[in-house]
Amino acid sequence: MFTWGVNAGTMPRMSKKPRKNIVVIGGGTGTFTILSGLKRYPVDLTAIVAMSDSGGSTGMLRDELGVLPPGDVVRCLVALSESDTLMRKLMDYRFDSGNLKGHRFGNLLLSALEKTAGSFDEAVEKASEILRLDGRVIPVTLDKVNLMAQVGTDIIRGEEQIQMAKLNGSLKHIWLEPVGRANPKALKALRDADAIIIGPGNFYASLVPNLLVRKIPETILKSKAEKIFVCNLMTKVEHTKDYTVADYTAAIEKYLGGPVDTVIYNNTTPDASVLKRYAREGDTLTSWKDLPKGRKLVGADLVAKRMVRMASKIGTPAVESSLVRHDSARLAATVAKILNIKPKR
């Protein structure tokens, strides 16, 4: 099989036309979704991953072992892995009893590798080799950062806490502590990119934390790459209440410090039954009645009809879900059309 990424040095190029370098910025489920879709295209994929996760298995490992947060990196590794199903299921296995309860195996792998290899960077390299990666996963920073927010006069520490906090209208400032210095590999990937895709992803948990890392926004803006923002499908009442596509775009551009070239947004309403659960919380479908001016706009039906098999669900039967998620294949097809890329034969 033809593999790329970690093996690029030793494998012959099969095609004369160089493949396009696509960099996806994010970290959570949305990034898993877009990577899973784009891997069906003949492109060189790089995921730049936020490093401020502080919840769940990842949070426990940060607290107990003093490691960098493995969770989002592992999900991207699984998305880009060419390994068999068992290996991918293994990475996603969550221990369900005893002292290990709640820990995901992939997270333990990355943390144990960090301890034995001596650095998170080498751990990611080795995990990429073990998982036979077709692509690259790059932590946005190798500093041990915490996401911080000032909301009114309160200071909130940690992504998990910020996720639950009501930021709407009262978010004064959001930052990383200590200031995250960019991973040089991330900067290089951004400079070499043909396309940089921000999203999809939780706005304050997966997207913004990447843009808070020093030099990342400037490097994105200076890159020759087409800058694409994949707008969130839904609003979140505590964070982005009533945001339209224009509002989301303005918000991401605020953290980016300049304009994106292209905005991909959903323009179809899912079944009312699916939206009901969100409505109870006050979350709504992102309206596309208000679109940003002066950007290339690409609207499409992007809502998954069935829940995609996410990293957390690999190996279990795909289940219909009431969650509104991006459809992996249609989102990737939308990106491919913008970049004029044909699927792998």
Next chain:
Amino acid sequence: MFTWGVNAGTMPRMSKKPRKNIVVIGGGTGTFTILSGLKRYPVDLTAIVAMSDSGGSTGMLRDELGVLPPGDVVRCLVALSESDTLMRKLMDYRFDSGNLKGHRFGNLLLSALEKTAGSFDEAVEKASEILRLDGRVIPVTLDKVNLMAQVGTDIIRGEEQIQMAKLNGSLKHIWLEPVGRANPKALKALRDADAIIIGPGNFYASLVPNLLVRKIPETILKSKAEKIFVCNLMTKVEHTKDYTVADYTAAIEKYLGGPVDTVIYNNTTPDASVLKRYAREGDTLTSWKDLPKGRKLVGADLVAKRMVRMASKIGTPAVESSLVRHDSARLAATVAKILNIKPKR
């Protein structure tokens, strides 16, 4: 690189003369030692591993997850792995804080694989692939067995407890509960073997438990293989007080139900300083003044001058140790001479 074992089906044989099948029976440190030595010879190596371990990280995993004991299997996998040092260090990494404290990464790998693959057998296969095994590791049974002993009128349950109990003179009976049925792969390996080596290893923790599994002793005795016993270097006051080479051989043959062909024993006294620590406990060097009759006897200087790098110490500098252990290279050379095998060029 030329690999064997799991890849045998896809790799061409490099030599016309078939390599000898050597089966090593044991489980603990001694098995790691002999496998590490023999892998330098052009032989097909199989380790048959006891499955009654109930202590440490392995014991915790058995109790908490209901898995089969991974520890000894993992040590043998590491011994036969062709992977790089980092991968071998990773397998041996022991978490040192938080809820994970005391767990060895390799054990977590095998247990998580057992949960995701659905069986311990498939878990070992997959781990063999991940670790690029040159050889095979076969759990002696796939039943969840506990080592049991009747000592006087007391019943002791669990290898860990039996290890600490005084068996000398009062051991009435030792058995597995439930009765372990042999792994068919173990029986096949024994039938196909050119040599079957019992030991080195802790007598009641690593060697005897293999021979308590149904059909294992008969299959060894019926095999065309040369049956070799590697006699213990030391006596253990609670278990094998004052045993000579003849006593150890008689004891193993009792559990085997018949004679071995060859006995390998140490015939050199280490420095007095090294023996002092043992003497305090009542443990002594196994005497070779009394040798078994009617067996081929091969005495050699088999005591490691320095502690070998054991599974638990990979990656840390080899340290001089006051433990009396078999020397990996000299033990393997002794076996090779008996079987007329030349080292790999």
